[in-house]
Amino acid sequence: MLGIQSIASYLPKGRVDNLEQADRFETDREFVEQKIGVSSLPRFEEQDSVVSASVAAFSNLCAKESIDLAEIECVVLCTQNPDKGGLPHNSALVHAELGLPEDCACFDIGLGCSGYVYGLSVIQSFMAANGMKKGLLFTCDPYSRILDPEDKNTCLLFGDAASVTLISETPRYTLASAKFSTKGAGSEALQKNGSQLEMNGRAVFNFALQDVPKQIRRVLENAELKAEDIDLFLLHQGSRFMLENTIKRAGIPLEKAPIRLSETGNTVSSSIPLLLEKELGKSPGTILMSGFGVGLSWATAIYTQVK
């Protein structure tokens, strides 16, 4: 059975000091540190791109795993801010940079903060159906490209990052149960308008609090598990305030749900893999992941350790 073998990430070297930003926006520093929960944001500089960040994440993966490029049969890349306007699909550009073989399926997925939970299921099911044994799932959604520099709500929140997950037949974690939901009628809460991002923070907050805990409970029920059976809850790192409230509402023990966005901000589809990379070393037995945002879209999945 296919599953997650390994994971690596990349944070661009460029940094924005969020407390200096707070001053510029005449926003309380304590609010920025405690409520948003972000002290510093990684930001693409001119030389950075979805492709270069993805390739850098892959280099970091190669430092952990011995990977034979000739064995990679599938590349899926999740972004809504692709290089070259998404034509060609950025997975093909990564394919070129890595020098992957021709017998390799490549496609992009357009999803935001639910993208990693979706992406794992999409790549695993596509690979399994087509008899593929080794593949790479990338996430990289540089919101810095679409931030309105006058909008403090988004400028203080979003960071740039990339991740890559190695999917293989010798996994450490496999999918046990998942659920995917959509409320397209609410999509205006988080959308591009022209070239810039618009966010209705209140609407996103209400959505997270109302719909995410319900889905988490349903996925637990479907898997015949209780919250106490889960060792680790990896929730999309939207903002500290949103996370704390969502965790509480879902009845999740706080110590099982890391909140760790102080040095990354909200990195969209990369937020869960950034957490997962750090937590995998502790070998949690059962992991629940939940991503939610743009769409509105939310997805929850339980992964169990392969013994």
Place this chain on the structure above:
Amino acid sequence: MLGIQSIASYLPKGRVDNLEQADRFETDREFVEQKIGVSSLPRFEEQDSVVSASVAAFSNLCAKESIDLAEIECVVLCTQNPDKGGLPHNSALVHAELGLPEDCACFDIGLGCSGYVYGLSVIQSFMAANGMKKGLLFTCDPYSRILDPEDKNTCLLFGDAASVTLISETPRYTLASAKFSTKGAGSEALQKNGSQLEMNGRAVFNFALQDVPKQIRRVLENAELKAEDIDLFLLHQGSRFMLENTIKRAGIPLEKAPIRLSETGNTVSSSIPLLLEKELGKSPGTILMSGFGVGLSWATAIYTQVK
């Protein structure tokens, strides 16, 4: 087993007379009709969008099939020219327009001319893995949005269209065998540069002639079939000249491979579904589809009729 139950399409009402375009570009009318093979091109007008065209295709589907919206569990939309710059994913916008239920997975795929063959496998495998029974695969890639009005090679070639395929547990056709390939190093042959499309027609032509027939032969071999066992070959309608040569090189009997782009042009990921919609009524037993282009990416699949 999941598979193709039904299919419908939409061509926008707006039209460009390709012979008048030929005159404007000082290009021989015979060349346009015989070599490109396109007399008239459907083009989006101001009121058209990926979402509106997809919804119109769905209306046409509803004229053929009785569809209970509450049963739709998955929507996948393939485009590289989305509305709202792809944020949110356009499948979520279609979800809103159709009034689909919350328990519905929605995501976009970024692929060009190979998108339909990929998309079928992606949606079917994702749905099967997640126990979903009814889903919709949309294609809509309006190249009119990115045409350089001074570039006759692309202006005379690309048309706008949309399609929707109903995937269900009561299919008429199911997937027998498929192959997916990528040559990212050749992606510059077809790419967005800034806001405009750039195409190296010669490079795309060479790619189609060199790589597509090889893949078709491999898929036939893997399925232990010969060209004569296939009732219908649906090749991406790139241009008449490219198609005729690719068909010949692949050893496909001409009468089994429709060339039908005179009134549509090259509609990217919608070209194969446009053909399939017309051919399904004739109930071919075995269909081979092959899409190729942007990426460079090419994909071939064999579908067999459910008896």
